[in-house]
Amino acid sequence: MVEIGEDFQLGFESEEEDDELSDSELQEAFGKGLLKPGMNVPQDKPKKAINNVEGLKKSFTELKKNLAWVERLDLTNYPAVDVAAKAENGPEQNEGNEEINVDDDFQREMYFYRQAQATVLEALPKLHKFKIFTKRPEDYFAEMAKSDQQMQKIRKNLLIKQTSMEKSERAKKLREQRKFGKKVQTEVLQKRQKEKKAMMTAVKKYQKGMTDKLDFLEGDKDKGKKGASATKSHANKKGPNAKRQFKDKKFGFGGKKKGSKWNTKDSHDDMSGFRGKVAHGKGGKKFGKGGKSNKRPGKEARRKAKARK
Structure with missing residues (x-):
């Protein structure tokens, strides 16, 4: 204090x-x-433990009922013999005389285990004596703790959950397929635009006379055909086609176009191709003024000629 x-x-x-x-x-x-x-600081008085043995016995007597052992199934016995300890210490160990350290968890649990083992060894013969089965039959079906209606509700909820999960998986796969299809479609459209651009470029080159190949008109039909491509390449090696040759002959191969047909001093002095009769209209029947013409006479001339006859 x-x-x-x-x-x-x-x-x-x-x-x-x-x-x-x-x-x-x-x-x-x-x-x-x-x-x-x-x-x-207040000090509490220590609690006094009361061990009322007489009261406990009286309460036990009131609660106890005289029932058959089959209804009670109670046994009070000592633990089974520890074979390992008996082998080490010899046969001097007696049942119920061993000392147990309550603070040793392993030793305490082993004591409980051996006591349960001894209870089973004592209870089984008694149960067989009263013809009580101790093993489950092969065709045994345990009774469910829940009713059939409750189990049907659980089954219905599980099916609904499973169906929703399947729908979710299908929707996910469809989204992935759509993304993949959109990607493929985009690639196809880009490829078509690229091919179209290449074809327009080839057409412009052909129109300008920069190339004489018409492979772009055939498209992708002959792609992969080695024979056709080899034949075309072989034909291209021979030279330009007839149309290209005619244009080259008519228009030349490029260069200066303006004033290309003007006379020069040499062309003016060159009289090798000059024909006087043709120039003055005295040449043939077709171009001469005095020659006969195959032209049909007019209507009045034909009427006068007919009247003379």
Whole structure:
């Protein structure tokens, strides 16, 4: 207990028990060192353990019922013999005389295990004596704790959940297929645009006379046919076609076009191709003024000629 000084104790006893000390008095006592830590800590009285053996026996007698052992199935016995300990310590060990350290978990659990083992060895012969089966038959079906209606509800919920999961998986696969199909479609459209652009470029080159190949008109039909491509390449090696040759002969191979047909000093002095009769209309029957013409006479001339006859 906390010790209190004599002066403070005498003063405290002189006052009435119901009166409380003022704050100034407490501060003064604390300044003189009369108050010490732990002075106001309450102390509970220790609980007194009551072992009412007679009352417990009386309650046990009231609760106990005289039932057959088959209805009670209670056994009180000592644990089975520890074979390993018996082999080590010899046959001197007796049932129920061994000492168990309650703080050793392993030893305590082994004691419970051996006690259960001894109970089983004692209970099985008794059960067989009363013709009580101790093994489950092969055609045994355990009764369900839940009713059939409850199990049908559970089965229905499981089916709904499974169906929703399957739908979700199908939708996921469809989304993936759509993405893949869209990607393939985009690639196909890009390929077509590229081929179209290449064809337009080839057509422009052909129109400008920069090339004489018409392979772009055939498309992809002959792709992969080695014979056809070899034949075309062989034909191209021989030279340009007739159309290209005619255009080359007519228009030339490029270069200056303006003033290409003007006379020069040499062409003016060259009279080898000059024909005077043709130039003055005295040449043949077709171009001469005095020659006969195959032109049909007019209608009036034909009427006069007919009247003469």
